[in-house]
Amino acid sequence: MEGRVEVRYHGVWGTVCDDDFAEPAATVICRSLGFGGPAQAKKDGFFGPGEGQIWLDQLHCVGNETGIAECLHSYWGEHNCKHNEDAAVICAPGDVRQSLNLQRADDLPRANYVTPVSNILPSECGKRNIDPLNLGDGPVARIVGGYEVPRGSYPWQASVRVRTGGKSVHWCGAAVVSPLHILTAGHCMQDYTKGAYFIRVGDHDTEEAEGTEQELNIDEIYLHEEFNKNMRLNNDIALVKVKGLGMQLGLHVMPACLPHHGVQYTPGLNCTISGWGSVKAAGAGYSRHLRATWIPLLPHETCKASFVYGTKAIGDGMFCAGLLEGGVDSCQGDSGGALVCLINGEFTLYGITSWGHGCGRPNKPGVYTNVGFYRDWIDHKLEDSMSGR
Template identity: 40%
Template sequence: MDATVFMSVVILHALNFVSSSPAHDYSHNAQRNTTQRYRRSGGYPKFPVGTDSGKKEEESECGTRDVYHQPSYSGKPVPKVVGGTAAPYGAYPWTVEIKAYRPNKRKFEHHCGGAVVGPRLVMTAAHCLQNEQADQLRIVVGEHFIEQRDQYEKSFRVEDVLIHPKFRKVGFYSNDIALLKVKPVGDQGIQFNSHVRSICLPEQSTQSKEGAWCLVTGWGAQNPDDVESQSQSLQVAAVSLLDLATCRRSDVYGGRHQDILDSMVCAGVLEGGVDACGGDSGGPLACEVDGRFVLTGLVSWGDGCAKKNRPGVYTRISHYVDWLEQARKQLGV
């Protein structure tokens, strides 16, 4: 099974096991108050790529959201999506769908996930793009239901693709990170609103806290044994960050052809039941820091979906801060 299937199946399990609860449904006023709390907070220091404090206010609101949602953090499996639950529309406004053109079907179909990191930039996994041309890709923001048009949905062409130059140089899943340059419509790139927003980027010194709960989102498979069982609506799962020593244990991922590198981060439940899965590759692993969500990882790979001692393995974004700055300049944004 290749990396895309592995990771997709992992997210799939995570999404299928997190249950929703009436206790998590808040009134309009509660949502409004939560939004105000996020906007008043000091926030995370790193703003979206390609923006600065002198630009529009909405461009500096990375990692915030107007639609509040709190999935279960129990890590216990429940029916349907692998460890996850259906997300309310707009609760994860930085999540994008990447579609690829399929000549045999003569249409664009779901391919991977990604994260908005600026008005002209989307980040995803390199393995999502290795066999794709820019003109054969579409970026869909404001997406929720795959088979119907959502209120804030908008599709963009891809102007350029930049894959990390050392992708697969230190193992099949190493340096699994890439950027997509959004082709503007008229003179405008991605416009931020209540349901479309960028996610903050971490600082290079950011250390992932073992045991911290983060959220992974995507439209991946709902059945780990059927990678075609794609979810028709955005799913979210809560996963716990694991330290590298645990992930490198011989009964986890130690001694495999792919070492667990410092540029990777593992997340999930060692008992199994919560993970990402097929179709989720490239999607964001978001952790809340000081009231804002920060892009901690990208869905990269794993051994199956939500299996015992087989957590999801993500590309660690803080490891690539310098490269991202260089890449931004190279892409001219």
């Protein structure tokens, strides 16, 4: 059996939004229909959009419930969805009683097919149609008090925005890695519900519509399971999947490349950071226009030195970049944004802006999440995101 999921509430039939809809929920639905075999969760109106009422959103089941009434979900009728996001299931025959005895979601049957990472990430990445050596990126340029970059020169730059009272504000930076995915800092996705966030790409002037912007709602947020474990802002990384067909790639929206797992970063390598963060110091107003600069990677030993951050603050998944004399740095509002390095002619995402002490202070360079260190985790989450997990 297969088809779109519909539920009846107060005598009215309506659909279920696919936000948070995954295999455990599909298993509960199929089992309630008398099918105890492996269940597949389908999204994006897989069997066509419904009509009329949308009853449920953010349906989250463990998998051992006897019906979806026992699962967590938003209030009936409360949602931010359209019918092209209607959830669907594919059910298979099987012993319902045996299925119900599976107490842990990890033990539930899974679909055999997993979309490989090579089919998720685009074949072309890390390109821009502006000469990287002709941007005026001089050694005194900086995000803190720095300069505006040409429009379209950082096409992987994204903005995590928050809806507040009928408008939206820039919250954090992010990096485009596929038409459906961005990477950002884990701490950027902690303060609001998923429905409050959305992603904007192709932007330059945050206060003026320039015709290149795309705004996308969020389908799933994958926060590292050990975020903040053992030390502050440890494992500070999150993968975000957007809804629908994703971003339209082109001149103003292009993903950065991902580094290979465990790639060794070369101290002294000049890389570039960008964002709409504070232009003077922490607490100052955010920049209206996108800014960027180039900074060197620092040796891990320097980052962990007692006069910088010490050994207890810097984990294996972190690195420092910047000038020890200060002045050139990322700042508040730049968190989650990309640090990319030009590797073999491709801009490659080496770091995600994470934290620091102040902005541009001597001996307090920016601290970044090491993307190469987390490449295996990223790959697993990319696959999970395309499998409804």
